[in-house]
Amino acid sequence: MILKNFYLILGIHNKYYTYTYIYSFIILLLLIFNIAYYFINNNSINSINSINNINNIGFIIYKFNYLYSFIFLNLNYNKIIKYKYLENSNFNIILLISQIFILFIYITYLYTYYKLQIFDISSNLYINLLLNLSDLYGIYFYLNNIIFFILIFIKLLQDIYLLNNQLNNKIEHNNSKGLIRFFYNIVDLKYKVTYTISSFNNILNIFTLINLFSLGIIYHIYVELTYKQKIYFLVLTSYFIIVEMICLGIILLISKYRNEIFNKIYEPIFINNFIKKYDVNTFNDTYEIQLDINNIDINTITLYNILEENSTSIDWIILNITLNSKWVDFDLFGIKIHSINSINQIIIIITLFYKIIT
Numbered sequence: 001m002i003l004k005n006f007y008l009i010l011g012i013h014n015k016y017y018t019y020t021y022i023y024s025f026i027i028l029l030l031l032i033f034n035i036a037y038y039f040i041n042n043n044s045i046n047s048i049n050s051i052n053n054i055n056n057i058g059f060i061i062y063k064f065n066y067l068y069s070f071i072f073l074n075l076n077y078n079k080i081i082k083y084k085y086l087e088n089s090n091f092n093i094i095l096l097i098s099q100i101f102i103l104f105i106y107i108t109y110l111y112t113y114y115k116l117q118i119f120d121i122s123s124n125l126y127i128n129l130l131l132n133l134s135d136l137y138g139i140y141f142y143l144n145n146i147i148f149f150i151l152i153f154i155k156l157l158q159d160i161y162l163l164n165n166q167l168n169n170k171i172e173h174n175n176s177k178g179l180i181r182f183f184y185n186i187v188d189l190k191y192k193v194t195y196t197i198s199s200f201n202n203i204l205n206i207f208t209l210i211n212l213f214s215l216g217i218i219y220h221i222y223v224e225l226t227y228k229q230k231i232y233f234l235v236l237t238s239y240f241i242i243v244e245m246i247c248l249g250i251i252l253l254i255s256k257y258r259n260e261i262f263n264k265i266y267e268p269i270f271i272n273n274f275i276k277k278y279d280v281n282t283f284n285d286t287y288e289i290q291l292d293i294n295n296i297d298i299n300t301i302t303l304y305n306i307l308e309e310n311s312t313s314i315d316w317i318i319l320n321i322t323l324n325s326k327w328v329d330f331d332l333f334g335i336k337i338h339s340i341n342s343i344n345q346i347i348i349i350i351t352l353f354y355k356i357i358t
Contacts, residue, residue, distance in 0.1 A: 003086055003095055010140055012073045024074055027137055031067045034134035035060065037127070058218030059229075062236065065210050066138025069145035072203060079199050080148065091151055095144075102143045106136055146243055149203040153250045156196050160257040163189060167264050186261060193258065204247050211240045 011027035013020035038060045085091050110132065163185055170182070218225070218233050225233065 003092060004081075006099065007073075007077065010137065010144075011070070012077045012141075028067075028070065030130065030134040031070055031138055034131055034138065035063050035067065037131065038063070058214045058216075058221075059232070061217065062210070062214040063138065064214070065142045065207065066134075068206050068210065069141035070138070072206070073141060073145055073148075076199055080152075083195070085148075085152060085155070088155065091155065094151060095147065098143070098147050099140075102140055105143065106139050109135065109139060145203055146207065149200055150246060150250065152196060152200055153247070153254065156192060157250055157254050157257070159192065160189060160254055160261070164257045164261050164264075167261060171264065171267050189261070193254070204251075208244065211236075215240060 008020060011020070011024045013024045038056070042056050042060065080086060086095075163182075167182060215233070215237055218229075219237075222230065222233070
C-alpha cells in the first residue's frame with residue numbers, strides 16, 4: 001500500500017483514481033519543459049563554453065529517458081497491479097529499498113549538476129526550481145522503469161527455473177506421478193512468458209535506443225568535452241553497460257530454461273506416460289496385480305483402453321502444439337534473443353552504428 005501511494009505521488013496514475021490523470025498531465029508538461037528549456041537555451045551565450053554548445057546535445061537527448069519512462073509507466077502500471085507483482089513481499093521490499101537508493105542518486109546528481117556544471121544554470125530561481133523538480137521526477141521514473149523490468153523478469157526466470165528443476169527430478173527418478181499437473185503448469189508458464197514479454201519488453205528496447213543515440217553523440221565529440229563532462233559521460237555509459245548486461249543475462253537464461261522445458265516433453269517419461277497404449281498386460285505390469293481376462297467384461301477393458309489412450313494422447317498433442325506454436329520472443333532491434341549468437345549480432349549492429357556516426 002505504501003508503494004502504491006508513493007507512485008500516486010510520483011504521478012503514475014491508477015485507473016481507480018481519476019484525479020491522477022490531471023496530476024500526471026502536469027508532470028508530463030514539467031518533463032517536456034525540462035527538455036525544451038535546455039534545447040532552446042543551449043545556444044545561449046551564457047552556456048558553458050559557448051563555442052562548444054554542441055557538447056550539451058547528447059546530454060539533453062539523454063533526458064528523453066525520463067519522458068519515455070514516465071509515459072511507459074503510466075501506460076503499464078495497471079498491468080503491474082493486475083498481474084499482482086506488488087503483492088509479492090520480496091518484490092515489495094526491494095522496490096521500497098530502491099526508492100531510498102534513488103533519492104541518494106538524485107542528491108548525487110544534484111551535486112554533479114552544480115559542481116560539474118553539465119548545463120548552464122539559470123539565474124531565475126523559479127526556473128531552477130522547476131528544472132530540479134522535473135529532474136527529481138525524471139530520475140525516479142527512469143530508474144523505477146529499469147528496476148521493474150529487472151524484477152519482473154527475475155520473477156519469470158525464477159518460475160521457469162523451478163519448473164525446469166521439478167521436471168528434471170521427475171525424469172531422473174522416472175516419477176510419472178503428477179505429470180498432468182505439470183502439463184497445466186507448462187501451458188500456464190507459456191501464458192506468463194507471453195504476457196510478460198508483450199507488456200514489458202519495450203522497456204529494454206527504448207532504453208537501449210535512447211542511450212545508444214545520446215551516448216553515441218557524446219562519444220562522437222568526446223575529445224571536445226571538458227574534463228567534468230567526460231566524467232559524467234563515463235558514469236552514464238557505465239550505468240548503460242551494467243543494465244544491458246544484467247537484462248540480457250536474465251533474458252538469455254529465460255530462453256535457455258524455456259527451451260529445456262520444451263525439449264523435455266520428448267523425454268521417455270513423457271512419451272510413455274502420455275502416449276503409451278494400455279492393455280491388460282501393461283495394466284498388470286504397472287500395478288503389479290494379475291487380472292484374469294476371462295473373468296472381466298472385455299467391453300469394460302476395451303473402453304478403459306480407449307479412454308485412457310485417447311485422454312493421455314490428446315493431452316500430449318495439446319502440450320506439443322501449445323509449445324510448438326509461436327511464442328512471443330524477446331527482441332532487440334528486431335533481433336530475437338535466444339543465445340550468445342544473438343548478443344554477437346547486437347554488438348555488431350552497435351559497432352556499425354558508432355562507425356557511422358564517427
